[in-house]
Amino acid sequence: MEQKIFKTMDDSTIQSMLNWFHLMTNVIDGSNDWMETSGSGRNMYRECDGDPLVTWKRGYSSAFDILMRNLPKQKNGLDLPLSGRILLGKIVNQINWDSKKENGDQQFVRVSCEDGSIYECDFVIVTCSLGFLKHNAEQLFLPRLPLSKRNAIEALGFGTVDKVYLEFENPWWNSTWAGVSFLRHEQSLSDEWSENLLGFYTVRNHPNLLVAWITGAAAQAAEALPQDQVLQICSQRLKRHVDSQFVYSEPIAVIRSLWYLNRFTRGSYSYRSMQSQKADAWACDLAEPVSDSSGLLRLFFAGEATHDHFYSTVHGAVETGYREADRITEIVNSLNSPIL
Numbered sequence: 001m002e003q004k005i006f007k008t009m010d011d012s013t014i015q016s017m018l019n020w021f022h023l024m025t026n027v028i029d030g031s032n033d034w035m036e037t038s039g040s041g042r043n044m045y046r047e048c049d050g051d052p053l054v055t056w057k058r059g060y061s062s063a064f065d066i067l068m069r070n071l072p073k074q075k076n077g078l079d080l081p082l083s084g085r086i087l088l089g090k091i092v093n094q095i096n097w098d099s100k101k102e103n104g105d106q107q108f109v110r111v112s113c114e115d116g117s118i119y120e121c122d123f124v125i126v127t128c129s130l131g132f133l134k135h136n137a138e139q140l141f142l143p144r145l146p147l148s149k150r151n152a153i154e155a156l157g158f159g160t161v162d163k164v165y166l167e168f169e170n171p172w173w174n175s176t177w178a179g180v181s182f183l184r185h186e187q188s189l190s191d192e193w194s195e196n197l198l199g200f201y202t203v204r205n206h207p208n209l210l211v212a213w214i215t216g217a218a219a220q221a222a223e224a225l226p227q228d229q230v231l232q233i234c235s236q237r238l239k240r241h242v243d244s245q246f247v248y249s250e251p252i253a254v255i256r257s258l259w260y261l262n263r264f265t266r267g268s269y270s271y272r273s274m275q276s277q278k279a280d281a282w283a284c285d286l287a288e289p290v291s292d293s294s295g296l297l298r299l300f301f302a303g304e305a306t307h308d309h310f311y312s313t314v315h316g317a318v319e320t321g322y323r324e325a326d327r328i329t330e331i332v333n334s335l336n337s338p339i340l
């Protein structure tokens with residue numbers, strides 16, 4: 001059936017669909033251009049089992065609620081829930097992973113924060129984004145990270161994918177309408193950010209919202225603009241595409257992500273780039289723990305970009321946290337004496 005549809009289309013429409021598919025692929029990969037994505041790297045990605053469309057109505061904190069409910073109320077004398085043991089608003093600005101106590105015997109990891117607080121730790125699991133590492137690894141770690149780790153940080157791809165939500169007083173579309181994809185003819189292809197919007201789509205459980213996806217350099221250009229300008233340009237583009245079908249009304253607000261400008265993310269999610277392929281630098285290199293000068297593993301890496309197969313996802317990020325916690329548990333269990 002699909003083949004028949006394509007047979008009735010002219011070449012220019014097919015080309016426009018291919019252009020749209022290119023943008024869509026960039027959104028999925030998180031890359032700026034599909035030529036930057038490694039084909040063999042992409043084959044490492046795996047879909048996870050189950051329903052791929054799970055919407056957390058009350059946000060991602062629901063995931064933590066579920067995880068924490070599985071834990072016993074009291075374990076090893078520690079009071080649960082864990083929220084009392086999590087320090088928020090602490091910005092780490094240095095991790096010295098080969099520190100020595102004043103007497104020179106004992107080693108530990110010294111974590112320094114922007115507010116001047118210092119924590120002495122047996123082990124550290126680094127879970128900041130690959131984007132943050134790309135921009136800050138040189139200043140963050142003392143001593144410098146080993147070469148293979150630096151290569152992985154540089155070579156693995158980390159792109160920008162943003163969402164722009166438009167809010168309307170009332171929906172002007174009907175209940176069967178799922179959204180509109182913007183097809184661009186070859187002659188209208190340009191680097192202009194708004195020409196690279198994928199389209200506008202309805203949002204589950206939010207009847208007055210439409211969302212647009214934008215990726216790569218176009219997303220970064222949009223982030224640099226004031227919100228009002230983004231609202232105006234998005235509305236103009238949307239109106240142009242739906243005016244013949246519906247009685248359009250102007251949006252009342254815009255909500256958008258700024259994943260590239262956010263100093264703690266510097267992008268959205270990782271992909272396997274052509275550079276990773278050339279350098280043979282993959283998630284396992286990023287995940288490799290680092291030992292101090294005594295040979296004990298001290299520094300561990302988790303987060304989506306360190307997952308061999310579920311990178312760029314929440315479930316991937318969660319699994320890597322378990323992976324590194326298990327690794328530390330094994331090390332501790334194998335030691336005969338306390339570490340510090």
Ligand SMILES: Cc1cc2nc3c(=O)[nH]c(=O)nc-3n(C[C@H](O)[C@H](O)[C@H](O)COP(=O)(O)OP(=O)(O)OC[C@H]3O[C@@H](n4cnc5c(N)ncnc54)[C@H](O)[C@@H]3O)c2cc1C
Pocket residue numbers: 090091092093127128129132161162163259264265267268269302303304305311312313314315317
């Ligand atoms: C538009 C978009 C759509 C997505 N859609 C999906 C989807 O449908 N399904 C899915 O599974 N995934 C999706 N993802 C991907 C998912 O959100 C990420 O893969 C996941 O959040 C990564 O988790 P993480 O813990 O590795 O990193 P992060 O979520 O980036 O967490 C790292 C944390 O470290 C903190 N941090 C960084 N530096 C410091 C510092 N110096 N000091 C202290 N704290 C610091 C950051 O503030 C942040 O809280 C999407 C992402 C985007 C942007």
